[in-house]
Amino acid sequence: MNRYVWILVGFAGLVALLAIGLGLNPRDVPSPLVGKPVPAFTLARLGEPEKTLSPQDMQGKVWLLNVWASWCVSCRQEHPILVEFSRKVDIPLIGLNYKEVRGDGGFDMSKMPADEEKKLAWQRANKWLAEHGDPYKLTVMDLDGRVGIDFGVYGVPETYVIDKAGVIRMKHTGPITPDVLGKKIMPLLAELNK
Amino acid sequence: MRSHFAPLGALVFGLFVMCTAAFASSSATEAALAADPVAEKRLLKLSEELRCLVCQNQNIADSNAELAQDLRREIRTMIGAGKSDKEIIDFMVVRYGDFVLYRPPVKGTTLLLWGGPVILLVFGIFILVRYQRRRAERVAAEDKPLSAEDARRAEALLKEADPQ
Numbered sequence: 001m002n003r004y005v006w007i008l009v010g011f012a013g014l015v016a017l018l019a020i021g022l023g024l025n026p027r028d029v030p031s032p033l034v035g036k037p038v039p040a041f042t043l044a045r046l047g048e049p050e051k052t053l054s055p056q057d058m059q060g061k062v063w064l065l066n067v068w069a070s071w072c073v074s075c076r077q078e079h080p081i082l083v084e085f086s087r088k089v090d091i092p093l094i095g096l097n098y099k100e101v102r103g104d105g106g107f108d109m110s111k112m113p114a115d116e117e118k119k120l121a122w123q124r125a126n127k128w129l130a131e132h133g134d135p136y137k138l139t140v141m142d143l144d145g146r147v148g149i150d151f152g153v154y155g156v157p158e159t160y161v162i163d164k165a166g167v168i169r170m171k172h173t174g175p176i177t178p179d180v181l182g183k184k185i186m187p188l189l190a191e192l193n194k
Numbered sequence: 195m196r197s198h199f200a201p202l203g204a205l206v207f208g209l210f211v212m213c214t215a216a217f218a219s220s221s222a223t224e225a226a227l228a229a230d231p232v233a234e235k236r237l238l239k240l241s242e243e244l245r246c247l248v249c250q251n252q253n254i255a256d257s258n259a260e261l262a263q264d265l266r267r268e269i270r271t272m273i274g275a276g277k278s279d280k281e282i283i284d285f286m287v288v289r290y291g292d293f294v295l296y297r298p299p300v301k302g303t304t305l306l307l308w309g310g311p312v313i314l315l316v317f318g319i320f321i322l323v324r325y326q327r328r329r330a331e332r333v334a335a336e337d338k339p340l341s342a343e344d345a346r347r348a349e350a351l352l353k354e355a356d357p358q
Contacts, residue, residue, distance in 0.1 A: 026250055032291040103260060145264050152289040154247035154261055 002004050031152055031171040038065075043140035046097065046116035046125055053094070053140045055166055062192045063092040064167060064185075065160040066136070067148065070128035071104040072156040078175035085181065088136035091189055095139030098148045098151050098156050117143060133164050163192045233273045240279060244286055245294050251300055253296060 033039075036057045045051050066082060068075045086093055100110055100121035109117070121143055129139070142148055151160070154173070161170040170188055172180055241255035241262075248259040254266060265286070272282050286294045298304045341347065 029247065029293045030287060030291060099260070105260070145260075149264060149268060149289060153292075154290065 010100035015179040025157075025174055026175070027109070027155060031168075032172075033160075033168050034151055034171055036168055038166050038168055041140075041142075041147040041150065043096075043142055043147060043156075046095070046122065046129075046139040046141055048057075049122065050168075053138065055162070058094070058162070059166055060164050061092060062164055062189060063094060063162050064164060065094050065096055065151075067096045067098050067151070067153050067156050067158040069098050069100050069156055070101050070124050072098075074175040075157045076132070077178075078157055079135070081176050081178060081181060082135040083133040085116070088190070089186075091193075093135055096147065096151075097121070097139050097141050098128065098153060099145040100125050102144065134174065160187075161188055161192070213242070214252055233270070236273055237266065237269055240282055241266055243283070245296055247294065258345055 007123070040055060042052045042054045047052055062144075068144055082093065099119045101107055101112070101124070112120075121141060125139065125141065129136075145153075152159070152171075159172045160168050160177055163169050169192060170183070170184065236256055242253050244254045244265070244267075246252045246254045246259055247259035247261040248261050249257050252259075252262075254262040268285075269282055272285065277285075283295070292298045292304070299306065300308050
């Protein structure tokens, strides 16, 4: 009798272990960048292409970096939340447009000259923001995704919280939900802005 | 019955042709980029060690995801710049964490991962040895010589069954 109890306990343990394992989100990979200085970059702005932005320009401010693209379906899901956030909260939200043209998959990049890619990217990004609203203080353009690699971007949208000293304090992969914003991002922003 | 399978066969064949065609075209562009076979070999070896974060059960050598292509290009550039394998792996770990490594390093958080199989093996051996020992005891306890009474009965039964 005793033996069957043990088998049952072992089985229940296995079921519990599998249940926990299946409940975890495999996309929730801990970022090694949290606690590290924000990677350096200098990228052209969407609004004023002749001007650039670097993280140093944001020094002394708590800010958010949101990685997006017009081809990114989940970005559509989080966008209204960002628009509302920008209306209510006075914290600079910077957009990082990630591979606007290349990431789309609908273009043969080997046949597209750099100028044309640039023109198309600006056009598409502007159109998207005009349609869905522009929550960003400004957006910078990462055409080839090289800056994205430095940020460890692997699933757009991604959002980073950066403190006054230019250190990444949090990374969220995937669309921001009201829950994530209310329970994680807002308290962190309040704490960092103290 | 045969006609039933014909469309299926055609479909499988079609898929096969499509897959090989896709494979051929992607390897053609890759080949165009590959100039140095030694560097290409290193690229392949390195990208087999690295996990693609988009399709997490593939390495970046196998994956055709956009990011995997970008990372292969990045590795190729670094090889061209004379970076060592360790520098290239470190570049990836700094950005994507230990998760990109198919062989994660032994440290506090991965101790159970590395030690788990050993612990299970030791536990299994313990159970096996204990079972064998108990069984030997049980067999020894049952393996007594027949009592005089039982021997007489056995003799009688044998005679009855085979009365010459």
